[in-house]
Amino acid sequence: EVQVVESGGGSVQPGGSLTLSCTASDFSFDDSDMGWYRQAGDSCELVSYISSASTPYYVASAKGRFTISLDNAKNTVYLQMNNLKPEDTAVYHCAIKSRFPPPWSERVPSHGGNCLFRNLEVWGQGTLVTVSS
Numbered sequence: 001e002v003q004v005v006e007s008g009g010g011s012v013q014p015g016g017s018l019t020l021s022c023t024a025s026d027f028s029f030d031d032s033d034m035g036w037y038r039q040a041g042d043s044c045e046l047v048s049y050i051s052s053a054s055t056p057y058y059v060a061s062a063k064g065r066f067t068i069s070l071d072n073a074k075n076t077v078y079l080q081m082n083n084l085k086p087e088d089t090a091v092y093h094c095a096i097k098s099r100f101p102p103p104w105s106e107r108v109p110s111h112g113g114n115c116l117f118r119n120l121e122v123w124g125q126g127t128l129v130t131v132s133s
Helices: none
Strands: 004-007 010-012 018-024 032-040 043-051 054-058 066-071 076-081 090-098 127-131
Touching: 004 090, 018 032, 018 090, 018 127, 032 066, 032 076, 043 066, 043 076, 043 090, 054 066
Parallel strands: 010 127
Antiparallel strands: 004 018, 018 076, 032 043, 032 090, 043 054, 066 076, 090 127
16 A cells, blocks of 8 residues: 655744655656645645656646755655745645546645545645745
């Protein structure tokens, strides 16, 4: 069973930077994508993903500020987040999905405080990012 472990969350002032990391116990970039969702309250949205089949995806609010990258040798994906804003405050979940259809869901519903992820091979418990002055 594949597992992922996230790290790198924390508290930062507006305008600051953080880098999130996610390491998978097993991963093949030929067959799977890696990405990040974030949960703030009842909102669960796709922030970014990286795939061998396409250019990286970023949610509109993250474009120009976040950069996703993959170290294939380490089975690790990174999310470099610059110029952080209070609205970036959320729990960030790493996820792995087959690179084949269906596509990543840009938004997923939540219930009982949990994102109802779908069509994913695995997702992590999340790492908290707090942006506040």
